[in-house]
Amino acid sequence: MPTVKSYQDLVVWQKAMSLVTEIYRISQKFPKEEIFGLTSQIRRAAVSIPSNIAEGQGKSSTGEFKSFLGHAKGSLAELETQILIAKNLNFVSENEVDQLLILIAEVGRILNALVSALKKK
Secondary structure (H helix, E strand, C coil): CCCCCCHHHCHHHHHHHHHHHHHHHHHCCCCHHHCCCHHHHHHHHHHHHHHHHHHHHCCCCHHHHHHHHHHHHHHHHHHHHHHHHHHHCCCCCHHHHHHHHHHHHHHHHHHHHHHHHHHCC
């Protein structure tokens, strides 16, 4: 297994960054009156995921890292909920929702695997 020198080496961080990019791209189409509402919320939740992974990896203990990964998982669930809200409000297409949910599931699987691997340490 390759040595992780930086949070940027973590596949889960890389995938979460791709998710943020997609969220920003898609949320640009939200109604302008949502800029301080759902648009802001969905972007904040998305940004929180790779941010928590990075912050946790930078901590000095495995326990702290796991805690920050837990925060990332919480933000991922929050983001999924907000995407479903956007879908219910017809701010996003079915195809966009499907693609986002695939990315969310992938990030979630990798996060869970990382947490499991850290539990063995």
